[in-house]
Amino acid sequence: MRHLLLTALLVFGPAALGQAFVPADDDQVLEVLPERGGDAKLLALREQLRAAPDDRALAIQVVERYIALGRAEADPRYFGRAEAVLAPLARSNPSAEILTLRAVLAQNRHDFSTALADLRRALALRPRLTGAWLTQAAIHQVQGRYPEALQSCLVVSRQAAGLAGRVCVESVLADSGQLEPAYRRLAELLSIAGPEPAEERQWAWTVLAEMAERLGDAEAAERYYRQALAIGRLSAYPLAGFADFLLDRQRYAEVVALLTGEQRADGLLFRLALAERRLGHSEAEEHQRTLAARFADSRRRGDTSHQGDEARFELQLNGDPKQALTLAAANWQVQREPRDARILLEAAIAAGQFEAARDVLAFLAGTGLEDARLRGLVERVAGRLA
Amino acid sequence: MRRWLGFLMLIVASFSASAHKASDAYISLTWNGEHWVGRWDMALRDLQEAVGLDLDDDGRITWRELRERGDAVTAHALSRLDISGDGRACRLDGQGLRVDEHSDGGYAVLDFQADCPATVRQLEVDYRWFFEFDARHRGLFSLVAASGARGTVFSPEQPTQRFELVADGGVWPVLAAYIREGVIHIWAGYDHLLFLLSLLLPAALAREGRAWRCKSSLAEIGTDVLAVVTAFTLAHSLTLALTIWQYLALPSRWVEAAIAASVAVAALNNIYAWFTERRVWLAFGFGLIHGMGIAGVLLDLALPKSGQALALLGFNLGVELGQLAMIAVALPLIYWGSRQRYYPLWVLKYGSTGIVGLALVWLAERGLDVVILSS
Numbered sequence: 045m046r047h048l049l050l051t052a053l054l055v056f057g058p059a060a061l062g063q064a065f066v067p068a069d070d071d072q073v074l075e076v077l078p079e080r081g082g083d084a085k086l087l088a089l090r091e092q093l094r095a096a097p098d099d100r101a102l103a104i105q106v107v108e109r110y111i112a113l114g115r116a117e118a119d120p121r122y123f124g125r126a127e128a129v130l131a132p133l134a135r136s137n138p139s140a141e142i143l144t145l146r147a148v149l150a151q152n153r154h155d156f157s158t159a160l161a162d163l164r165r166a167l168a169l170r171p172r173l174t175g176a177w178l179t180q181a182a183i184h185q186v187q188g189r190y191p192e193a194l195q196s197c198l199v200v201s202r203q204a205a206g207l208a209g210r211v212c213v214e215s216v217l218a219d220s221g222q223l224e225p226a227y228r229r230l231a232e233l234l235s236i237a238g239p240e241p242a243e244e245r246q247w248a249w250t251v252l253a254e255m256a257e258r259l260g261d262a263e264a265a266e267r268y269y270r271q272a273l274a275i276g277r278l279s280a281y282p283l284a285g286f287a288d289f290l291l292d293r294q295r296y297a298e299v300v301a302l303l304t305g306e307q308r309a310d311g312l313l314f315r316l317a318l319a320e321r322r323l324g325h326s327e328a329e330e331h332q333r334t335l336a337a338r339f340a341d342s343r344r345r346g347d348t349s350h351q352g353d354e355a356r357f358e359l360q361l362n363g364d365p366k367q368a369l370t371l372a373a374a375n376w377q378v379q380r381e382p383r384d385a386r387i388l389l390e391a392a393i394a395a396g397q398f399e400a401a402r403d404v405l406a407f408l409a410g411t412g413l414e415d416a417r418l419r420g421l422v423e424r425v426a427g428r429l430a
Numbered sequence: 431m432r433r434w435l436g437f438l439m440l441i442v443a444s445f446s447a448s449a450h451k452a453s454d455a456y457i458s459l460t461w462n463g464e465h466w467v468g469r470w471d472m473a474l475r476d477l478q479e480a481v482g483l484d485l486d487d488d489g490r491i492t493w494r495e496l497r498e499r500g501d502a503v504t505a506h507a508l509s510r511l512d513i514s515g516d517g518r519a520c521r522l523d524g525q526g527l528r529v530d531e532h533s534d535g536g537y538a539v540l541d542f543q544a545d546c547p548a549t550v551r552q553l554e555v556d557y558r559w560f561f562e563f564d565a566r567h568r569g570l571f572s573l574v575a576a577s578g579a580r581g582t583v584f585s586p587e588q589p590t591q592r593f594e595l596v597a598d599g600g601v602w603p604v605l606a607a608y609i610r611e612g613v614i615h616i617w618a619g620y621d622h623l624l625f626l627l628s629l630l631l632p633a634a635l636a637r638e639g640r641a642w643r644c645k646s647s648l649a650e651i652g653t654d655v656l657a658v659v660t661a662f663t664l665a666h667s668l669t670l671a672l673t674i675w676q677y678l679a680l681p682s683r684w685v686e687a688a689i690a691a692s693v694a695v696a697a698l699n700n701i702y703a704w705f706t707e708r709r710v711w712l713a714f715g716f717g718l719i720h721g722m723g724i725a726g727v728l729l730d731l732a733l734p735k736s737g738q739a740l741a742l743l744g745f746n747l748g749v750e751l752g753q754l755a756m757i758a759v760a761l762p763l764i765y766w767g768s769r770q771r772y773y774p775l776w777v778l779k780y781g782s783t784g785i786v787g788l789a790l791v792w793l794a795e796r797g798l799d800v801v802i803l804s805s
Binding site for chain 2: 063064065066067069070071072073074075076077078089120121123124125127130132153308334335337338344345346347424
């Protein structure tokens with residue numbers, strides 16, 4: 045009845061901040077630092093860098109270490125730190141390596157156009173820089189540009205020995221209509237693979253597991269996921285993939301066991317909260333609130349790199365299909381992985397706006413991407429659009 | 431080369447699982463009527479990087495550790511924030527640390543004051559905290575002045591922002607804002623309008639015995655309307671001012687219930703015709719109570735201490751304008767309708783009955799503090 049209009053203006057103001065307080069107890073712990081944040085090697089490198097700020101090779105080492113930490117912890121703060129160290133280097137005559145690192149960081153922010161621009165410059169300086177080709181391939185693949193991705197992958201496979209090139213090629217072929225043969229070839233390759241670096245092997249097994257999932261072979265998929273996870277905690281990628289696999293099969297307790305304690309990564313926290321909600325655990329409520337706050341903060345920052353996750357959050361935890369559809373559609377403009385197609389289809393169906401999914405159907409038909417998880421959704425949408 | 435290649439690969443494969451809460455700080459600057467008061471939330475993880483907090487190196491930051499580094503934190507932060515008013519730098523004074531918990535961990539809360547003058551027209555804020563450590567750090571800034579709240583996001587690419595404030599010399603925008611508030615409030619306050627309407631429904635009729643007859647002269651009708659509206663306006667303006675200046679303070683629940691009762695009485699009066707010639711007194715008497723109710727909204731708007739009179743004037747003006755608008759629409763209809771045969775029965779009697787019903791529901795809701803009709 046009584047409208048308090050001007051107070052609504054204070055949405056941005058101190059009212060939106062929480063209740064600050066003075067702790068009563070000196071020994072109250074306010075923050076637990078992440079274990080590897082106190083990484084000895086990193087600290088040593090940074091000390092050296094402070095002493096010799098113009099040492100480019102040293103700076104690159106620091107950047108690489110930050111990036112590795114960021115991936116392992118799934119914590120974006122490290123990427124910000126990396127960017128800060130890289131920024132002065134990139135200003136004056138950046139080398140191909142520095143440009144590639146900057147592209148990697150841009151791609152992590154989902155700023156694909158900047159990343160591709162940097163990669164083009166890097167490859168102009170050093171046409172045989174494998175890392176740049178690989179990054180370029182990955183970006184094209186995420187954008188759904190499979191012919192370009194394949195070209196870059198082929199260059200890698202020609203230039204470099206080892207798994208990377210082959211996995212890249214098979215992964216793109218699998219996305220563009222050759223899922224079965226690519227899957228068989230990759231499985232064979234991994235069965236005879238020798239001592240490759242751990243990161244490459246983990247990536248390869250995870251890709252294989254996803255392929256198996258997309259073919260509908262759940263047993264094989266599980267085996268491959270476990271194989272990937274057994275290699276160690278190098279990235280959140282296999283964790284997220286396996287969690288989704290378990291969620292699809294309603295194995296919620298296992299998801300909770302897998303992801304308990306994963307608070308820093310929004311994507312993992314979301315999957316954890318979803319499983320907890322389905323199980324009726326009390327923590328689900330708090331985790332959901334945390335996620336909502338984080339997404340709101342990201343929006344305030346002007347950060348839109350997480351719309352896919354947010355769309356899933358809106359649909360599956362918040363029960364707002366319309367908002368989910370808006371986010372999923374915006375996300376689809378930027379990236380086109382099977383996961384992105386899936387959330388758009390699900391949101392369109394839930395919101396009853398089947399027209400919104402027409403583009404996805406066209407994309408899938410045009411590229412030949414197969415995914416057993418999408419089949420049912422596609423049929424429903426196609427039926428309504430016909 | 432192999433090592434580097436492998437490492438890069440693990441980067442490219444990490445899209446979907448990347449996390450998204452990067453480094454943010456939250457700064458707010460508020461004019462509280464006497465000073466510019468600031469609050470600055472900084473993540474403890476970031477502070478650890480910037481000034482070092484974990485003194486005993488055990489991977490945990492305790493309140494004691496933060497307190498002991500309090501001066502360093504304050505000096506580091508305030509040296510990277512510049513606020514100037516109308517081109518002159520404002521001095522920033524730290525006033526102590528507290529803590530708070532955000533969605534991604536613990537934060538130190540630095541309270542500070544800026545000595546920019548009260549009459550400043552333009553504030554320029556320059557923010558450089560933590561960018562040297564983290565290129566993705568963002569400063570989420572909000573400014574709350576008498577003229578409203580503004581916000582911005584500071585980044586390495588955009589570390590400076592200017593805010594135009596309305597100085598006390600710029601009267602019109604503030605006045606206009608409060609006039610607008612007054613109009614909106616009176617239109618949203620159905621009970622006020624309904625009370626006035628109930629009093630005006632019989633304006634074009636005169637009571638004769640048990641029947642109504644049309645008043646013949648326009649002048650008669652006009653005087654009647656003018657008297658009622660003026661009485662109501664005078665009364666509610668009076669108590670509005672007295673309540674805002676805190677000479678009157680009745681519990682709002684009582685006031686709201688009394689307002690509902692007034693609507694019922696006014697409508698019942700149209701049915702039972704207790705006061706027909708002296709509706710003016712009804713208007714004045716209950717108008718006093720309505721004024722206290724209207725004041726409630728204005729109090730909630732947290733008037734600035736300077737320019738309170740202006741806000742009050744503007745708000746009241748807005749209320750009157752809103753009223754006048756309603757009367758301008760309703761009066762011709764009442765005049766025309768009163769000439770029809772069905773008016774006394776259908777509009778005056780049954781219409782008023784409906785109003786009584788609604789008013790009684792409000793009375794029950796407000797008196798008993800329940801919700802019957804969702805607003």
